[in-house]
Amino acid sequence: MISDQLVDEYLDAVAPAWCAMDFLTFAETIDVFLYDPLIALEWTELHTLPMLDTVAVKRLDSRTVAQLLHDSPSVIRCLMHYDILMAKCARLGTAAYLRIFDFYQDVLQALCKEDVFAKRFRNIIHAAEQVRGMVGRLRPSSPTVARALGRLANACYNLSYGLYSDMNPQLVYDNLGPYVRPDGRLFVLKIFHNLKPVELWPETASLPVGAIDVGVLLEGVTLKVDAATHAIYEGDQVNGLRGWWCEADGKALPLEAIDDVRQRLEATAVAVYEQVKQFNFEKKKEFYCFQKAWGYKKLYDVLDLDWRPPPAVLAAARGKSLFTNWNIPEDKKQAVTLLCQVFDPRREVPAEAFKGETD
């Protein structure tokens, strides 16, 4: 039984996070509210619900599912938002919405130690002894180190945008924490994973690394991670860095090697996104479906399901214009109220969410 309290906590997290974004920034790229409704029915019936059915048949526990969904709360939260949104756009009924909600909240509960929906802006998956272990590996730092790590993060983040679209940078980048130390300093584990999705981008096979982990100890800095993946640091990460370590594919990556790796990642970010910019509208829609589906690949492989979007999903978007029928208020408070209803698995999308419709 899903409690109203749990759903309300989810909505209190997701609606403000989405309303904090400037949707004008998606004009040249991908906006989930404009694209996903085109495939809502087919995606939910041919991708989401079969995934839930097969997980149940194969008796995969939620912790295993979390691992197969990249052990990243931000990835899992976004998959949850998108799959609930699509089921609701498809008007499949509250039983379906609640089933999807329950699936993902179970996975988040299995992964996160607290604040599963990031309502309190925390992204916590490690136990205290694990954090102590990561803190114990910290090396002395300097602003030079901090700048190198910052440019590495810039490279990874932009690469993710190119590889997976503007809707899925969390497939690469997540900030796990903040883990507040007894002295008030913050430990954060920054992860940059899935750098080589060769099924989408064969050229990434030649990248020198597939996953990077960076541990940082920060003083005078605060971190919030919202329900839509965004890391909001306040303070000076350059002069506030007090310790660090960096690993690529499980092996230490020394400071002198970071710049080379960073340059390779930057070059790949440019190369892939230059290709994306050349896509025509139909190609953009189709490739977005593949980028979206790739996030589930590890889970789908274990479920013996084909990770690629079903032909009917691709056909559902083919030849169609963007879904521009949303009627989201400009006033932020009103927008939050409406998005709470849009994402609420206990009810249908209200008619006032669309232009020209009334109850």
Add this chain to the structure above:
Amino acid sequence: MGAPIFHGIGASTGEAEGAVRIVRSHADSSRFQDGDVLVTKITDPTMVAMMGRAAAIICDIGSITSHPSIVSREMGIPCVVNTQVATTTLRDGQRVRVNGSTGEVYLI
């Protein structure tokens, strides 16, 4: 210093000065110098190397959760977004001071 020439949302704290470089695509890379202030409508991945070399980033649109905001905070450089007018008000080569805490941009 006088009044700011415009303001936006301060998305990454700190202050920096530098020469304006209006950037529209990767093709602007050859004109971009280390320490320039990257000015654009909104960043995209083809601008990644320029972003890494910039003293500050200014965008016409965006919020504190937009891409330039997030990476600027990672790099510890000031960033001002949602100015509406940066690319139409500023010109290449002008020197500006960017306050990423207040969101103010000054000509110097």
